[in-house]
Amino acid sequence: MRVLLSTIGSRGEVQPLVALAMELRALGQEARLCVPPDFRDWIDGLGIPVVPIGPELRGTASADRPRPTREQLLQGVEASVATQFATIAEAAQGCDVLVAGGALQIATRSIAERMGVPYVYASYCPKTLPSPHHAPIPMPGQTPADGTVDDRTLWVADAQRWNDTFGAALNSHRASAGLAPVTDVRSHIFTDRPWLAADPTLGPWPEPADPDVVQTGAWILADQRPLPPGLVDFLDTGEPPVCFGFGSIRAPQALAQAMIRSARALGRRAIVLRGWAGLSPIDDEPDCLSIGEVNQQALFKRVAAVVHHGGAGTTTAAAGAGAPQVVIPQMYDQPYWAQRIRRLGIGSAHPPGAPTADSLATALKHALQPDVAGRAQIIAAAVRTDGARATAQRLIALDSQSRAPGSGR
Structure with a gap:
């Protein structure tokens, strides 16, 4: 089995995917990463194939760099989505499962759909996934909820913001690939059964019996390096x-x-x-x-x-x-x-x-x-330390299920 693990985030989004890649390799599977170029040397050194995507992110950590306005963010959406469709599609060649880690993975599910392979969306924090038990995280430039509006209403508004921000760019590229348009961008990306890569003690899903969210535990990369x-x-x-x-x-x-x-x-x-x-x-x-x-x-x-x-x-x-x-x-x-x-x-x-x-x-x-x-x-x-191993095993089972007779693959 070959698995593509993709994210466009910083170290906090990349390192869990590296942990998962290492566990997949330990179980005899192949994994490759599609992540920002800041992390290429580190991942190369681990012997994991990596495809860089987008610009380097390191410069954005400077407080002297002006924060982008919402208008500037919107202007960058089309370029980012176009880069994702081109780069992730290339990185996914020959892969059997695609995993998108963290938010803003706009293109990955469409690429999996076009390839006819399973797709998994993984969040690292319960608050990022829709639930009537908490409000959504504000988008950049948006004022946090003040408690005067119920959470269900806020999630409806959040879904509309996803559509307004990413819908046009996503559907333009889907049309070019011969895919049907998406009417609910957030649900399309998150799927109807997202995986939650957070520790159940530190970040529990508010509805433990909810079958629509799979809480795997955090994907922790074991670090054996001695201190200097x-x-x-x-x-x-x-x-x-x-x-x-x-x-x-x-x-x-x-x-x-x-x-x-x-x-x-x-x-x-x-x-x-x-x-x-x-x-x-x-x-x-x-x-x-x-x-x-x-x-x-x-x-x-x-x-x-x-x-x-x-x-x-x-x-x-x-x-x-x-x-x-x-x-x-x-x-x-x-x-x-x-x-x-x-x-x-x-x-x-x-x-x-x-x-x-x-x-x-x-x-x-x-x-x-x-x-x-x-x-x-x-x-x-x-705190559990087996989240990445359990997830790797779950991915192997998912691939096997997708190959079973009658699965459509």
Whole structure:
């Protein structure tokens, strides 16, 4: 079986697909990835075939780069959809199953339909999938729901926004491929049975008995890399530090200043993960260390707390390591993960607004309480690590079913 795993997201969307690809390979199957070019060298080094799609994303992490307006986003829709139809179709040649990971996978299902092979849509966060138990995540430029409109009505409006944003471009390319037009873009992309690649403890589907959503568990890439010697020395020479990082999203340099000062206010050392935004220390004091890409699974087990943006991957890694968390949500699903960390009692959700040294110190002080650390250890024991393996096995079964007599394939 050959499986194409595609996404146009950042590290948080790509790494789960890499985990799934590794599990497929371990089970004797073939997997290839179609992801942004930022990750090509890393995936090449793992020996997994990769087809780059679209432009590099790294530059978008700079806070100095203006946020695009909704009009600019709409102008880029046609180019993005055209690129997807061309690139994913090429990458999918010879594949038996196509898997789309994360939002904005506009073309993948149409390509699977044209090829006559199974298609799976996978979300990494429950909040992104329609449910009467929560409101949809706002699209860029849209004001979050204020609670005055019921969730079902909001989901109807959300479906219309998908149609308005992507319908024309999608149906133009479908017509060129000889495919019938789509009247509900969101349902077309998500399918009537999406897979939810989130940990059931951290991000449970609100309707556990719902047969229309398959919760597989998070797709966690096991990381066996040793920590760099300099980092190990830093960790060994004092009390566990606080780890700060914003991954691949926008972050101003002033944030690094606030982070370090908040740790110092509580008498804590600090580790700053530079990330795509290039966060760096504010001085040369020995109580702070700045590092690049690292084995977070190993690092988070040795820190007092993790302060981060609330991406699904970082949230899961910190929870699995038993580290208390402070989440500073910025966009998309991050407010959801911030609230889950707060409700589980394993950390703090930073209030809306730009963080300051004082506001971070307040949130961090709560996360560093012994009862929070104890609760974080309990939750860590409940975090599943078999999600990618279970999903790989499910894909193998799906391929077998699609080949059975009478399946139409």
